[in-house]
Amino acid sequence: MAEQSIISPENLVYKKTGVMTDRELHYCPGCGHGTAHRMLAEAIDELGIQSETIGVAPVGCSVLAYYYLNVDMQEAAHGRAPAVATGIKRVLPEKYVFTYQGDGDLAAIGTAETIHACNRGENFLIVFINNGIYGMTGGQMAPTTLPGMKSSTCPLGRDVLTMGNPLKITELVAQLPGTYYVTRQSVHTPGNARKARRAMKKALEYQKENKGTCVVEVVSNCPSGWKMNPVESNKWMEENMFPFYPLGDIKVPGKGLVSDGKNGS
Amino acid sequence: MKKEIRLMKGNEAMAEAAILAGVDAYFGYPITPQSEIIEYLMSANTAERTGMQVLQAESEIAAINMVYGAAGCGKRALTSSSSPGISLKMEGISYLAGAELPCVIVNVVRAGPGLATIQPSQSDYFQAVKGGGHGDYKLIVLAPSTVQESVDFIRLSFDLAFKYRNPVMILSDGIIGQMMEKVELFEQQPRLSEPPEWATRGKKPGAKSTVITSLHLESEDMEQVNLRLQAKYREVEKHEVRFxxxxxxxxxxxxxxxxxxxxxxxxxxxxxxxxxxxxxxxxxxxxxxxxxxxxxxxxxxxxxxxxxxxxxxxxxxxxxxxxxxxxxxxxxxxxxxxxxxxxxxxxxxxxxxxxxxxxxxx
Amino acid sequence: MAAKGDIIIDIERCKGCQVCLDACPKDVLEMSRKVNSKGYQYTVKVNSDCTGCANCAIVCPDAVISVYRVK
The missing domain is CATH 3.40.50.920 (Rossmann fold)
Incomplete structure (x- = not known):
């Protein structure tokens, strides 16, 4: 007996949110950026704030984030997204403002802008994608590249004695009085992606209360830069990135610091 | 209403003019010989007078990018600095020109090159007029020679910046910034109430999202953008020459x-x-x-x-x-x-x- | 018995990353033998065990999967 199709509008339980555009994403197969974009878009959708949100795109792989996120956006110079977001939020304090930045943008060239925006407690959300590599320029060492990890500018592996140590900037900004909610998530499994979406939603809700900067780090993969297939890269991320960048809340409202980021590293 | 005449230092007069011109936001970083601008604004209770936002940024780079953010929202945004600080702002100025955002940048010029000296100079002429940042772009550049012009040009600069959607630089110097002269101030102007249609103010339901960017990956597109910018500069040359x-x-x-x-x-x-x-x-x-x-x-x-x-x-x-x-x-x-x-x-x-x-x- | 859940895959947008295969608790998904116009193998549904849990759709970086479930 032929099965009766259940595909009908009343049975639809999940489709791409309208806060994403219909444009095809340019990211490499399996890259976490697409999922991270969508979790942010779903958080905006669930809160019903699409028309009150202004985002800031970085320089890096997500330089074209405004092709995909269906909200008003500004494209910032490399590393300057927190300064641009400061300018937006100061003149339009009633809007929801976020930056979406990679590790090179946020933790290398934009370190000063990141730390000072967090220290002033600017009321916006920073979404920080940490995949430990410069993806856009072809896989060079990032401020968050793990010790011993290979990249095109540390082909023998990162030697911390000459190249410096990976920067745990999320733990660093959690120390600042201006940050309100700081958490580290991932989007590589359904459970993790749902948690990341909840974190971003919470962070956007806090923005209404003017409590300070919220930072949601997403530890993510870079299959092309890491030279692995997507499934392998997610496994490698669990085994190597998570011990150094442990998932979970780092600073939560009402409790303050709940993690020192030292587990396992 | 009778216009007010005061004896004012050039830098302070520009700061007061910014408030009177209905400027929405000032972002700056201290540097001699122009620090009086931010000091004046920080003491002037602008939030109460007009609602103008004033913020001391962590660097000149951050300040110009805050200007970018506010300008992208269709607001009147101002920054000021002096030569070495203007060099730092050049990246952001190029982005502002590329994204066609209106804003005003005051350069109270001191001598160069390098850290040089805080004494007055006009050695940033090339930087102001020929570019300074990367790419084919032009700033509209106004050079005041009196404190009165410093005041008048703040208002004129914002008019020109919004008329042409282009950054405007006021090229002052350490003499005009520091000396005191008699000035006639203009009446308080309202802050902008209606945002321009190109500004990011939150996507209207059903409408396309608004994007502020200077990125155009296709060379064919980028050439068209450059041609449009050049056509705009020719219009500026036709209509805005002042001497x-x-x-x-x-x-x-x-x-x-x-x-x-x-x-x-x-x-x-x-x-x-x-x-x-x-x-x-x-x-x-x-x-x-x-x-x-x-x-x-x-x-x-x-x-x-x-x-x-x-x-x-x-x-x-x-x-x-x-x-x-x-x-x-x-x-x-x-x-x-x-x-x-x-x-x-x-x-x-x-x-x-x-x-x-x-x-x-x- | 009719299936409890089902999915529609936009195969032209699929990049064949296989992240959804790992996410599916019922082993409903496999890679196609054919390739799409971009040259990628794409995800296909190979049995009727789908429960409509949406795990595949949530982890899909390219948002190519829509999910249906009898409520």
Missing amino acids: ELFRCEDAEVLFVAFGSSARIARKAMDLARSKGIRAGLLRPITLFPFPVEEIRRLAGQVSGMLTVEMNAGQMVEDVRLAVNGRTPVEHFGRFGGMIPGPDEILEALETRLEEWHQKQPA
Whole structure:
């Protein structure tokens, strides 16, 4: 007996949110950026704030984030997204403002802008994608590249004695009085992606209360830069990135610091 | 309502003018000789007076990018700095020009290169007029020579910035920024109420999202953007040239000088006249667009031109381009923070006069 | 018995990353033998065990999966 199709509008339980555009994403197969974009878009959708949100795109792989996120956006110079977001939020304090930045943008060239925006407690959300590599320029060492990890500018592996140590900037900004909610998530499994979406939603809700900067780090993969297939890269991320960048809340409202980021590293 | 007349320092007068002009936000970083601007704004209770936001940023780089963010929302955003700080802002200025955002940048010029000295100079002419940041772009550049103009140009700059969706630079210097003069302030202007349609203010339901960017990955698109920018600059050249002439009707020699130097050159012109030399003065008020046509016209009348600049010879190149060989063009300058006196300017003119007269066609 | 859940895959947008295969608790998904116009193998549904849990759709970086479930 032929099965009766259940595909009908009343049975639809999940489709791409309208806060994403219909444009095809340019990211490499399996890259976490697409999922991270969508979790942010779903958080905006669930809160019903699409028309009150202004985002800031970085320089890096997500330089074209405004092709995909269906909200008003500004494209910032490399590393300057927190300064641009400061300018937006100061003149339009009633809007929801976020930056979406990679590790090179946020933790290398934009370190000063990141730390000072967090220290002033600017009321916006920073979404920080940490995949430990410069993806856009072809896989060079990032401020968050793990010790011993290979990249095109540390082909023998990162030697911390000459190249410096990976920067745990999320733990660093959690120390600042201006940050309100700081958490580290991932989007590589359904459970993790749902948690990341909840974190971003919470962070956007806090923005209404003017409590300070919220930072949601997403530890993510870079299959092309890491030279692995997507499934392998997610496994490698669990085994190597998570011990150094442990998932979970780092600073939560009402409790303050709940993690020192030292587990396992 | 009677207009208010006050004795004010150039920097403070510009700060007050910004409040009166209905500026929405100022972002800056202290640097001599312009720190009075942010100090004044921070003490002026702008939040209560007009709602203007004032923030001391962590760097000049952050400040210009805050301007970008606020300008992208269609607000009147202002920053100020002095030479080394303006160098730091150049990245952001290029992005502002590329994204076609209106804003005003004040440069109270000090000497260079490098850290140099805090004394006044005009050595950022090239940087202001020829670019400074990367790419083919132009700033509209206004050069005040009095505290009064410093005040008036704040308001004019925002009008021009929004008219052309382009950054405007006020190229002041350490003399005008620091000296006190009598100024007539204008009446309080309202802050902008209606956002321009290109601004990011939150996507309207059903409408396409608004994006502020200077990124155009396809070369065909990027060329079109450049062509549109160039067409805009040609419009600016056609409509916005501003200059002032002193005793040019019968002039046989011409001084060309802007900003502070123009005031000193005017004195040198008077000295020359008292010695029987029929000198005139052209003071460019807009450095871009440059008064090319007027200089070209005067080239047919005078036997030579002398630019007076507090630099090693920068504007002189634009005067020569305008004159295109029709009459000799020379430069006299003091620099490194040294200010030329009228006597030495006159002397510089006299040493060239004989040579110029010999070159005159019989 | 009719299936409890089902999915529609926009195969032209699929990049064949296989992240959804790992996420599916019922082993409903496999890679196609054919390739799409971009040259990628794409995800296909190979049995009727789909429960409509949406795990595949949530982890899909390219948002190519829509999910249906009898409520």
